[in-house]
Amino acid sequence: MPDVPRPPVEDWATDFDHTHPDYAADAPQIWDELRETCPIAHTERFGGAWLPTRHEDVARIAKDPEKFSSQGIIVTDWRPDVPAPMGYAPPITSDPPFHAIARRLLLEFFSPKAIDGWEETARQTCRDLIAEIKASGATEFDAATQYAQHIPVRVIADMLDLPREDGDKFRTFIHRILSEPGQNSVAEGATLFDYLEAKVTARRENLGDDLISYLCQADIDGMALLDEHVGGTIGLLIIAGIDTTWSGIGSSLWHLAQHPEDRRRWNNDPDVRPFALEEFLRFYAPVTMARLVAQEVEVGGCPMKPGDWTLLPFPAANRDPEAFEDADKFIIDRQRNRHAAFGLGIHRCVGSNLARMEMRVAIEEWMDAFPDFELADPDKVVFSTGQVRGPREMTVRIPAESAAAVGAAAAATVAAETVA
Amino acid sequence: MKIKFDRDACQGHNRCYMLAPELFDTDDEGYAILLVDGTIPAELEEKAQLAADNCPEFAIEIVSD
Numbered sequence: 001m002p003d004v005p006r007p008p009v010e011d012w013a014t015d016f017d018h019t020h021p022d023y024a025a026d027a028p029q030i031w032d033e034l035r036e037t038c039p040i041a042h043t044e045r046f047g048g049a050w051l052p053t054r055h056e057d058v059a060r061i062a063k064d065p066e067k068f069s070s071q072g073i074i075v076t077d078w079r080p081d082v083p084a085p086m087g088y089a090p091p092i093t094s095d096p097p098f099h100a101i102a103r104r105l106l107l108e109f110f111s112p113k114a115i116d117g118w119e120e121t122a123r124q125t126c127r128d129l130i131a132e133i134k135a136s137g138a139t140e141f142d143a144a145t146q147y148a149q150h151i152p153v154r155v156i157a158d159m160l161d162l163p164r165e166d167g168d169k170f171r172t173f174i175h176r177i178l179s180e181p182g183q184n185s186v187a188e189g190a191t192l193f194d195y196l197e198a199k200v201t202a203r204r205e206n207l208g209d210d211l212i213s214y215l216c217q218a219d220i221d222g223m224a225l226l227d228e229h230v231g232g233t234i235g236l237l238i239i240a241g242i243d244t245t246w247s248g249i250g251s252s253l254w255h256l257a258q259h260p261e262d263r264r265r266w267n268n269d270p271d272v273r274p275f276a277l278e279e280f281l282r283f284y285a286p287v288t289m290a291r292l293v294a295q296e297v298e299v300g301g302c303p304m305k306p307g308d309w310t311l312l313p314f315p316a317a318n319r320d321p322e323a324f325e326d327a328d329k330f331i332i333d334r335q336r337n338r339h340a341a342f343g344l345g346i347h348r349c350v351g352s353n354l355a356r357m358e359m360r361v362a363i364e365e366w367m368d369a370f371p372d373f374e375l376a377d378p379d380k381v382v383f384s385t386g387q388v389r390g391p392r393e394m395t396v397r398i399p400a401e402s403a404a405a406v407g408a409a410a411a412a413t414v415a416a417e418t419v420a
Numbered sequence: 421m422k423i424k425f426d427r428d429a430c431q432g433h434n435r436c437y438m439l440a441p442e443l444f445d446t447d448d449e450g451y452a453i454l455l456v457d458g459t460i461p462a463e464l465e466e467k468a469q470l471a472a473d474n475c476p477e478f479a480i481e482i483v484s485d
Contacts, residue, residue: 104449112434274438335473338473342433348431352434
């Protein structure tokens with residue numbers, strides 16, 4: 001919980017607060033109302049910030065890195081004191097021209113073909129988690145904390161060759177940074193960056209074939225990367241790679257739990273799945289980015305001043321009826337879907353292929369194991385606050401007949417193993 | 421039917437590669453490469469339209485003959 005509770009929001013158009021629990025509970029409705037009445041909202045909180053809700057405005061800001069700097073991407077009460085040109089977590093916090101250099105170092109690790117090589121790790125992780133759930137014999141369990149949250153942690157830990165057991169630490173770091181930014185007091189030496197500094201120093205002494213080792217050996221025009229660059233990039237992969245995908249998986253399961261017709265479509269029609277995956281990404285896009293206004297600029301009639309924050313709510317853009325037919329409807333086989341879940345412009349999510357693969361595999365394995373399931377109590381699902389949106393607590397129930405079938409299958413597996 | 425692909429607009433979302441691998445490959449950095457030159461074979465017209473309709477950056481355009 002934050003050290004100081006956030007004051008309630010009086011009016012979302014003039015006093016919004018995306019770190020408030022009321023926003024977490026109702027964000028899609030807030031975006032829809034703002035888009036109709038005040039498409040670019042403002043707040044004096046955080047020292048002044050804007051919230052555009054139309055696709056057109058979000059795209060315009062995302063595609064203008066000269067006027068909108070990435071040196072700040074998480075809205076806080078203060079302005080980041082940034083080590084230019086890279087920022088704290090290159091390339092996401094870097095502006096041109098350094099941005100392209102820092103980004104190119106990562107692209108080949110995250111191309112679709114490179115990511116294919118990690119599918120088996122993701123799949124085995126999902127199967128292990130499902131086996132644990134089934135072994136417990138429970139018919140009610142938490143799909144967020146017992147399943148979704150572990151999948152990206154284990155894959156990224158393997159990519160970086162960091163201990164999977166550090167996953168709990170990662171989640172603590174991420175929660176402090178993303179859900180309640182700047183609203184916690186943290187003991188000295190206990191931050192993500194302290195953790196990374198120690199890991200990078202140790203890895204330089206003991207190189208392997210993982211991504212940290214690669215960055216330790218990479219160069220820019222013949223100069224080795226600074227420790228701050230390597231640590232910042234690894235920090236980015238941990239921060240941006242875990243909460244986000246966990247949210248994407250969790251929201252997809254949240255939807256499927258409440259829509260039996262879509263469960264049937266997913267289960268019975270493999271051809272619909274690639275479209276369903278993109279529709280999950282559109283309708284439940286987890287990530288809202290932010291920029292710092294760098295030059296005076298007007299967007300949609302709003303005068304933005306240097307030093308103002310502006311949020312980039314890609315999920316709000318994804319529900320804009322000007323950009324999508326029946327934008328407020330989840331259409332599992334939507335054919336025209338230019339969603340912006342992974343951003344727009346030069347900062348397109350570098351891990352998008354990894355995230356998409358993890359979501360696909362996680363939903364496939366879940367639906368194979370639990371073709372029928374529902375929320376135990378829809379009112380008790382807890383969504384995250386801040387710039388990454390997804391269910392953090394979500395107890396699901398498998399129906400009695402389905403549970404019996406799972407139990408019988410588990411018993412059969414045990415019997416087969418005993419015989420073997 | 422022909423495809424026009426704007427490499428400068430491409431940001432490597434890879435939607436085209438997933439929807440129409442017969443028409444688009446990706447390079448080592450994950451940016452799209454258009455594989456066809458000239459008229460699209462009739463059996464791939466539907467996939468070409470899908471690739472165009474799902475590009476978040478509007479980098480793909482279908483040009484009718």
